[in-house]
Amino acid sequence: MKNQILDEPIHNSFSDLLEKGETIIWEGSPKLNLSYFNQILKKPSRHLFEIILAILFLTVYLITFIGPMGGTIFFFSLVIIQHFWVNYKNSTKKKTRYAISQKRIFFYFESQTKTIHSIDFTELRNFQIIQNKYDLKTSTFFLIVKDPTTITFSTYNFKNNELRHQPTLELIENHKSVAQLIRQGIQQNN
Secondary structure (H helix, E strand, C coil): CCCCCCCCCCCCCHHHHCCCCCCEEEEECCCCCCCHHHHHHHCHHHHHHHHHHHHHHHHHHHHHHHCHHHHHHHHHHHHHHHHHHHHHHHHHHHCEEEEEECCEEEEEECCCCCEEEEEEHHHEEEEEEEECCCCCCCEEEEEEECCHHHCCCCEEECCCCEEECCCEEEEECCHHHHHHHHHHHHHHHC
């Protein structure tokens, strides 16, 4: 094993892949906190009907079928399960990072392959920004590639827990400044 030659070099940071004269001009990751319960707590007026309905359903269920002690255990079990699920989703997001240089956009997905992928600005036609409806501070960038068959990786939709075959930057804060950098990169490299 000591004398084996690896097929592909191992890269642990974006700077390992930079060409001469290329620098990272932006680096970020998805904003954490996708918990539905946290969204309800942040803006309860938006979810008032759901809150009232949930309280009524839980009250009727506890009184009718379980009794006071069983209902308490059931409720706290749901809270604990929700806590661990949110932490699991957040750990995946913590391992996802993005970077932009003058020539390309980098993607790091530790949960998939623990490698860094990139898309040159010359491969991009345009991009679209979709604002997150529950957290207006974040947006998702959909990168429109000239030839989609050249993309050999998938990005992750954290909101729906699905892979996306179209490259995206998910749940990005300060979307205006990031959009400006991507727009400049496409214009300068095409």
